[in-house]
Amino acid sequence: MxxxxxxxxxxxxxxxxxxxxxxxxxxxxxxxxxxxxxxxxxxxxxxxxxxxxxxxxxxxxxxxxxxxxxxxxxxxxxxxxxxxxxxxxxxxxxxxxxxxxxxxxxxxxxxxxxxxxxxxxxxxxxxxxxxxxxxxxxxxxxxxxxxxxxxxxxxxxxxxxxxxxxxxxxxxxxxxxxxxxxxxxxxxxxxxxxxANGPTALAATIAILRQAGGGTEEADWARARDQARPALTAADRTEGLRAFIEKRPPRWLGC
The missing domain is CATH 3.90.226.10 (2-enoyl-CoA Hydratase; Chain A, domain 1)
Structure with missing residues (x-):
């Protein structure tokens, strides 16, 4: 194989x-x-x-x-x-x-x-x-x-x-x-x-894109919030914001 x-x-x-x-x-x-x-x-x-x-x-x-x-x-x-x-x-x-x-x-x-x-x-x-x-x-x-x-x-x-x-x-x-x-x-x-972008945000974004239009608009919004949650609570979110404030490239961890 x-x-x-x-x-x-x-x-x-x-x-x-x-x-x-x-x-x-x-x-x-x-x-x-x-x-x-x-x-x-x-x-x-x-x-x-x-x-x-x-x-x-x-x-x-x-x-x-x-x-x-x-x-x-x-x-x-x-x-x-x-x-x-x-x-x-x-x-x-x-x-x-x-x-x-x-x-x-x-x-x-x-x-x-x-x-x-x-x-x-x-x-x-x-x-x-x-x-x-x-x-x-x-x-x-x-x-x-x-x-x-x-x-x-x-x-x-x-x-x-x-x-x-x-x-x-x-x-x-x-x-x-x-x-x-x-x-x-x-x-x-x-x-x-x-x-160059945040990995947990990338995973959440691709999940939302793939499933968009798969149900009612209300269901799509709820599913998008659920799929975004891991990215919005990840260490990389903190790193992304800190890198912006410090004016440097982010150092992504993947978590």
Whole structure:
């Protein structure tokens, strides 16, 4: 499992790399289990404030490993966190996708499970399941219409055709375009902007953003107050205010 998903921590940032370039980083059971473990690590380690997810060898991911599924009778790429190791339950900290090459099927669904997307200008995305009379059940059909106009999401899902990163940026799905080969470096710069801020506030903010609109406005307000409470009572809140008064950069503790 450790060979198919690599992790590298630099300061408070964890970079997760799907490392199966020979199959365009397609996900089988062991790879999903390793991804699940990496996501658990993000949640469990107070020293990790944010993470980047990317793929090795010039592609993000071709989704489920269909050859493994045909051999085993099932893909095995579903864990307690959902399809591909995290699509139903992403980590409770900001997650950035850094996309090169293709992100298709489950690969696109993993991208959509991230909070921000950095893509090479020539990256391509698709949910091609309908072409094989399959249904995209890794969250893509749930997240696409939340993040794109319904008609655009419907065209992507119903045609199964490819759409480029530049078009998705015009529709507001891709945050930043990078030169080919530079998606990870660009994602690191975006992560640096995020990591300059208070970690407990980041966790609370991403929780509120993910669940906004999930109920009545009154319920959203109550849930936001509950999710903000840990940040507002954290040592980092005191540190943030003290750093402002003392006119110096804050020294975040993650608690």
């Amino acid at each position: 450790e060979d198919s998903v690599r992790t590298e921590q630099q300061g408070h940032l964890l970079v997760i790399t799907i490392d199966r370039p020979e199959v365009r980083n397609a996900m089988d059971g062991p790879t999903a289990a390793a991804m699940h473990a990496a996501m658990d690590r993000i949640d469990a380690d107070p020293g990790i404030f944010a993470a980047i997810l990317t793929g090795a060898g010039g592609n993000f991911s071709a989704g489920a490993d269909l050859k493994a599924a045909a051999r085993d009778g099932h893909s095995g790429a579903v864990t307690a966190r959902g399809p591909f190791g995290f699509c139903m339950r992403p980590p409770a900290k900001p997650l950035i996708a850094a996309v090169e090459g293709v992100a298709v099927g489950g690969g696109f669904e993993m991208v959509l499970a991230c909070d921000l997307i950095v893509a090479a200008s020539d990256a391509r995305f698709a949910l091609p399941e309908v072409k094989r009379n399959l249904v995209a059940l890794g969250g893509g059909l749930l997240r696409l219409p939340r993040r794109l106009p319904h008609c655009v999401a419907a065209e992507i899902a119903l045609t199964g055709g490819m759409i480029g990163a530049e078009a998705l940026q015009r529709w507001g799905l891709v945050n930043r375009l990078a030169a080919p080969g530079e998606a990870l470096a660009t994602a690191r710069r975006l992560a640096a902007d995020i990591l």
